[in-house]
Amino acid sequence: MKTRPSVTKPSTDRAALLPLLGEVFRAHGYEGASLALISEATGLGKGSLYHFFPGGKRQMAAEVLAEIDGWFETNIFAPLRAPDDPRAAIAAMLTGVDAYFRSGARVCLVGVLALGHARDEFAAPVNDYFARWQDALAAALRRSGLNAASARRRAEDAVLSIQGALVLARARDDAKVFGRALAELQTRLLAG
Amino acid sequence: MKTRPSVTKPSTDRAALLPLLGEVFRAHGYEGASLALISEATGLGKGSLYHFFPGGKRQMAAEVLAEIDGWFETNIFAPLRAPDDPRAAIAAMLTGVDAYFRSGARVCLVGVLALGHARDEFAAPVNDYFARWQDALAAALRRSGLNAASARRRAEDAVLSIQGALVLARARDDAKVFGRALAELQTRLLAG
DNA sequence: GTCTATAAAGCGATAGAC
């Protein structure tokens, strides 16, 4: 990867930046993630950061959010909507979620933003993320035999339980809370 | 509580300050709750605030946290531990929680602090709050007939569901999520 | 006990050299 007076210029390193930014936002929250911390985490000076993200911190958080949303869309939501075995898709969701959140050691940035000071700033994408999660899961549950109302209630309960488990795991500093919640969820989701 | 050069002077207004501070912290998070906002919400200048809380924002948040903890201890935890009808105590917990969190319109400050930047600052009281909640609820469940392990799992699930419901209600800007979660919880907790 | 004024530090963001 080179600069090459002209032509191409992939600047793909920009994409590699987002996961780093995500961890800073997760660890310190939106307001706690100062440009100094971000600069330290990425090894880039403020000048470079503003070169990549002219919109500053807001743009950084927005793009991180979009990347997370995209990951869940392809890895979690889409499989739930696919017309395959719905029970297998639900099981895959649970293992995927467990991996993504590092078995409870990693917090949900979307939830952090929802509770934080900047919630109004990101209200729309935050709402959309959870709405699509619930809808996708409800679709799978419906295909597995539940009626529409039960599927919606059970999907909401699942999404909420995952968020709560992450909060409690962090609060109690005990990641195992998350694993227990996922196990409980599995039996609850796959029950008749 | 005394000053006494001049009789009385209870300075009890200090206690009346805490709920106001609590709402500011809830609404803006710990770092988002600037002294300017706190000054505006309380109608007190910075000088007065530092007169009441020489430790500044940290002390304010710590005392608010202690007050919340005390409220839950007397209104929620203690009844769960009392040797009365455990099922009635659990039902009372749910209605008390619903009232405290304004049916989902109010967020849990303890959870906010757990996820926020200042989590290390308040790690001990935050952990203690959730631990005592779970223990008290598990005791009631045990008295209602469950074995120790089931009681602990079900209590953890309940505490986590309440937190998750508050997160999701805020994220989706739909307080009714909370009411549905409490209803679901009632059947789950009181089930055989 | 309450205020205003101010100190000292950190913040996000910008400018411009290289």
Add this chain to the structure above:
DNA sequence: GTCTATCGCTTTATAGAC
């Protein structure tokens, strides 16, 4: 594309008048 230097503002916290 990356850096340093710096601006303008806000932050927490303190000092001191009243």
